[in-house]
Amino acid sequence: MSPRPGPIDVHAHWLPQELFGLAPGSPLPALADRDGELYLGELPLSIATEAMSDVNRVLADTDTAGLGSRVLSAPPFAFPVASADGVDDFVGEFNEALEKVCRDNTDRLLGLGLVSLHDPATARKQIEAMASSSVIRGIAVPPLLGATSFDTDPMREILTAAAQNNLAVLVHPMQLPRPEWTSYYLANLIGNPVESATAAAALTLGGVLDALPALRIVLVHGGGCAPSIVGRWQHGWDRRADVRSGNGRPPREAFADLWFDTLTHDVAALELLRAQSDPTHLMCGSDYPFDMGTHDPLWLPRAAGIDDTALESNARAFLGLDPPADYALDAASPSRISW
Template identity: 65%
Template sequence: MTTPATGRTGAAPRVRRGVIDVHAHWLPEELFGLPPGSPVPPLNARGGELHLGDVPLSIAASAMSDPARVLAETDRAGLGARVLSAPPFAFPVVADPGVAEYVGRFNEALTRLCRDSDGRLLGLGLVSLHDPAAARDEMKAIAASAVVRGVAVPPLVGATSFDEGPLHEVARVAAELGLAVLVHPMQLPRPEWGSYYLANLVGNPTETATAIASCVLGGLTERLPSLRICFVHGGGCAPALLGRWRHGWERRADVAAGTGRTPDEGFRDLWFDTLTHDGPALRLLRSKADPDRLLCGSDHPFDMGVDRPQDLPVAEGIGAGALEAAARRFLDLPEPGSDDHA
């Protein structure tokens, strides 16, 4: 039965009680070849360790692909449930005739895994970023699923973000269908970030801040008020830049051309995970964001992730109950009932 408020056609699943980690990654081994036309080399497992081409990722291959291990590590982390999405190098960022098949295979495998998890796993699917008609069909199929609650996308596609182009169209359809959107950076290479893992340590927060700027200065949530869109890694460096954006919006016509709302107002429409690795950074995020839109995120199983993602926000005064409630709203899940798992 269609839900009038959101357009979803799939019934909400029964999800185990407890903190929900909205930011974790999974990819079945049969899709390690990555999408057709991928700009990065395929994944492979050597001696049980995951490699991207010849580059070791310091991740056990089974941690990325084995359902039993994913479930065991979800339980070990003390979580109620975990939301799985593809690792960013599996995003189909290049137009290729084979992308739709890859997306379909991933979404089908993700659905099976989550459906068989006894309320411990949910999913965010892939979408064909360069084919609007295919993307709409894929997102309609996701809206009919109980266990796949939205889509995961990169912050940039070519030279565009959420104010125009493919990502804006994905956001528009997601808002129409009531799907959650999770935005994960791709660690795009740049020569000046070639050492010290700076493509991740500096590049990821910068990619995310660029996408957030496109949302708040482009008036995305003003145009799509029902959109639920989450930025991981605590919003990257965006919380520290809001004052600068506000000053530019007040002083420059080109900065203010996209919206009549201040960057601060637009920022409070967005959702963020709490994976900041630092208490003061989380306090800054909390002071700028809507505190009811902060979500638990682990980045499991990457080396920049954490084993118990709830510990930092709880230590900073964001209760486990608040984290669970926020995730349920983001994922359009009902409040837990008496028949849910304890």
């Protein structure tokens, strides 16, 4: 299969209403539809319910945003972060529903499935099943599982299985609460960028990217605050043996292996990200349909001088898709991009 030509939004969320109860053992209350608006327990999310769950609404909003296609993944509050009875069933139901909506709209929608995070053996079987799908192109995971990240098991084992099965990985923060972040939405405004930076540190300083050279892993929200502090990591790596204990490359070098979406909310921040990363690893992201996302995900990369063709080609490479036919270099068009 091949999505419709045009920029691909790799960071968009979807959850069918039959799974609004969330994964078994979830620390969060169930989702609910109240007069067309989505609530998490008693908390209003400022999201139209149909934008999260109705595929026709998702497709209409995709067209309005000027996108060729969208990659759907579960919202972070649906991640199966607890080891509880019934988690495997929840994961299976989500992946089956995601496969169906993407297969019904093969030129418009792709998916990133869920895995049983606490059980690497089961996660590997789920990944192997997804690897046979043409529309499920990877998995979505949180940056932290309890007090651990990707440099330790079980998350490191899950990344290994994804890399071995040629599946992409999207990392989305969970907005974990801390007592000093109870006001002003700081659990999101500060917490999410810190979670993403923690994942980036685990991947680079932990030697994960060196051990798994085939791994394609994207940090959303432009990698959080990681681009602004990778220089600090490099200084620590140069000066301290404990920072080098992960037996990886210098963090500046490893950082170039990471992928990022362009949802930085600021042109200067996106320009910094581009300077610190590999520009061929930058992709369009919207965080649809959340209020911290954007309905116009192409404005920011365009403002930073990243054109739609680059966004599409980068996303296709990340997702393991063939390039569009008109990207092939031929004698009649020697200036075309060569793949």
